Amino acid sequence: SQQGEEDPQALSIQEGENATMNCSYKTSINNLQWYRQNSGRGLVHLILIRSNEREKHSGRLRVTLDTSKKSSSLLITASRAADTASYFCATDARSGGSNYKLTFGKGTLLTVNP
């Protein structure tokens, strides 16, 4: 799998349900970030979790990071129709001196049905 690969590719749920998206990566990282992209729009930064953190919360978002498994999950609780968007994880590389270079996966397309 490529660095920063999300699954599932697409997720459809009802309003009020929780949505969980996963991200796997291959190399050691400093940070992992989650972004949201509404159709045809730019990226909105959601949350950054550092490699020495295991869990982080922001409003209805909960992110976990397991560096031993090189994976992260994004949980959106009590979803709303406005949460409909593509969600991307982005990782930076710890080694090689290029840790500014974010690597994105193809994203998870979340559809929240009213």
Added chain:
Amino acid sequence: NAGVMQNPRHLVRRRGQEARLRCSPMKGHSHVYWYRQLPEEGLKFMVYLQKENIIDESGMPKERFSAEFPKEGPSILRIQQVVRGDSAAYFCASSPLDRGTDTQYFGPGTRLTVL
């Protein structure tokens, strides 16, 4: 505090023409990154610049593409002699630090269509 600004938002060019994409980073940010997003794909790193310096252009095609971030004014991504395969969304991001330990804030993107 205005976010990252990009213009134009949409750009249409015919094959062989030049495309110039502009990016103004957030106030106080001196580091700019350009990414390209092809349809149904994630973003791919192209180039990282600081004022008057190209730090890393490893993700940018060697021919026809160039980038600059002058002392005054916005960062410019320039594509010469565009081809249909250049059609994509081009995003600029900025950060106050260069070590990836701070968040990169993205602009709304420029959607380039090559006819």
